[in-house]
Amino acid sequence: MWGPRPTPNASSVSPQPLWPAPQRATDTTRGWIVTALLGVIAALTRFMGLGALSDDGTPIFDEKHYVPQAWQMLHNGGMEFNPGYGLVVHPPLGKHLIALSEAVFGYNPWGWRVSSAIAGTICVILIVRIGRRLAGSTYAGALAGILLICDGMFTVVSRTGLLDIFLIEFVLAALLCLLHDRDQVEDRMVTTLQAGTTFTSEFGPRWGFRWWRFSAGVFLGLATAVKWSGLYFIVVFGLLSVMWDVALRRRYHVSRPWVGTLRRDTFPAIASLAIMPIGIYIASWWSWLRAENAVYRHVGVSHAWWSTFIPRNLQSLWYYHQQMFTFHANLTNSQGYHHPWESKPWQWIANIRPLLYYYDTGVEPASGPHSCGPDGCVQAVLLLGTSVIWWTGLIMLVWAIHQVIIKHDPRYTIILCGYAAAWLPWLLNWDRQMYFFYASALVPFICLGLALMLAQIDGWVPNIPTIPTATSGNRNKPRKHAQHIWNVRAAWLTWCRNIHIGRVIVCAFMGLVIANYVWILPILYGVPISPDLWDLQHWLPSW
Structure with missing residues (x-):
């Protein structure tokens, strides 16, 4: 995205770009096969035993808020019953989506979780497409999809009747639309130049109506209609889209790219990515606006x-x-609001403080009484990220910053922007009562960043150094020692090249991710386990 400002030419636009455009994936058929395959795996892992766990037939954790409210919407014209006191503190769209599955499957654990499982499956499909378009590689998209499937936090939020999975779904849909918009505008620029059209304006060409960006605005409005956290993505993605326009004009030697973007792109961007989301958000309150007895x-x-x-x-x-x-x-600690499982943003990014959704002891599993010992089994659902993903995600964060600042890699700019929108706003009020699930929108950007980094590692081919030659004279002895060191280094790098060390590293890492995920599956699905195994699941004292 960034680079030195081009020197203005006699013509406003040069047929040769200043620096290369983003790489595009060309294996269309393979891309859709991989997307479909990972979508099926995601569906299996979301829907397996979806309705098996409940609190004596009632919702668990914060399902106790949203599930009854969604059921009320089915019987009250799309709005919750007027509570007479207090108020409902989130927009209605997420509960409308829960209500849809309740309308089809009834008021039961399966019924109030189906919409979340569908949304989780769609998220995996979206992230595969995003990773593929972002990196220009189906391989990177597949890595992103596998990582998202294997994250513990994402598994739990996509298997419970809460709101956050719908926020993630619409944010990812908006990002995919913006990536399509970026590439479509690039294609329009290239097509125009190939046609031999000359632009006399110093601001560059006009690009016409941009349906992909318009669609992104719709999805950002839907995200905000689930939770106000969507507002942060409106701001960040809006700025990102405008900066892409500036970068495109600079790449093709537009004389005044900033002014050209301000004059020709800014208002359409505001209309699509600000006014449209506001309209969608207000429309989500339609049932409340037309009601006479709403709170x-x-x-x-x-x-x-x-x-x-x-x-x-x-x-x-x-x-x-x-x-x-x-x-x-x-809702702050200083106002007396405390919870034993609350956490702060700096704990989220390192997966330090999970959140207990459900816990029961003395459970007798279907395998038979006393199979877990005399005290029975422990049955729990713990909102816990896959540690290999989250802890390596910190390394990825440092790597992404390096790639943006030193290498000017625009792909990691997208990762950092999404990361910032999902996390940084929560740092503004440390006193607020917060929980780990507030960080759920971080997961796809951690997975995308790791997928990009792993794809780079997989393609790494070490350079074999030139071995220095020893010289005669008094310095001959130390030169022999230095030559031995170079020989060892060259042999090591040659071995790395021969065994494709990059791919070995990627395969080993993905194996660790899958092993970590399988290890914590019982406490993600609420499978009865022995108290000893429950204790072994807790790697850190804060867990």
Whole structure:
């Protein structure tokens, strides 16, 4: 994305780019086969035993909030019952999606989790396509998909009736649309230049309506209609899209790329990536706006000068959002809100403090009584990331920063932007009560970054150094010693080249990921295990 500013030419656009365009994958058939295969594996791991675990037939953890609210929506015109006190503190779309599966399968564990499992499967499909388009390699897309399938946190959030999986789904869909938009605009530029068209404007060409970017705005609006965390992605992805436009104009020697982007791309970007998401978000409240008995429906009547121009139901909606914001702002440790499983953002990125969703002891499994010992089995669901992924993700983060700053690699810019949108805002209020599942939107960007890094490692071919020749004279002895060191180094690098050491490293790493995932599967699925095995699952004291 970045590079030295080009020297303005006599023509506004040069037919030869300043630096190469992003690499494209060409193995279309193989790409879709890999996508379909990993989608099937994702579905199997999401749906297997999906409805087996419940708290005596009732929801577990925060399902106790969203699952009943979704059921109420089915019987109350799309909105929760008016609680008479308190308020509902998240937008309605995520609960609408849970309600859809409840409408089909009923009010039972399977019914309120099917939508999440479908969303989790779609996320894997999306990340394969994103990784493939981002790296120009089906191999990298496959690595990203496998990593996402094998992450413990992602497994749990895609197997429970909570909201975060839908946020991830729409964010990934928006990112894929933006990548398509980036490539489509590049194609339009190249096609125009190949046609021999000359641009006289110093701002470069106009690119017409951009449906992919418009679609990204729709998905960002849907993400925000699930949780307000989607707002951060609107800001970051919007800036990223504009910067891509600047980079494209610079790459093709547009004389004034920044001004050209401001004049020709900024307003369309705002319309697609800001105004459209706002419209989608407001539309998600349609059931509340048309209701007469919804909470705060007739409260927010203002006497300000602008109140005559805004319908009363929108004024009430604004008042409702003020109350929601007040609730979130006051949910702090200093206000007395504490929880034994709460955690802070700096703990999330290292997988230090997981979150217990469900725990029961003395369980008798189907294999027979006392199969776990005299005290019975432990049955638990622990929101825990796959440690090999999360701990290596810290190395990836450092590597990504290096690649952006030193190598100017735009692929890692995307990774860092997504990482920042999912994590940095939570650092602004350390006092807030927070939990590990707030970091769920981090998972796909960790997996994408690792996939890129692994693909680079796989393609690494070491250079064999030239062995220095010993000279005669007084320095002959130390030169022989140095030559021996060079001989050993050259032999080592030759061996690495011959065995394709990069691929060996990647295979070993992926094997560790899968082994780690299989090890923690019982506490992700809620499989009854012995107390001793439960203790062995806890690698850190904070777990």
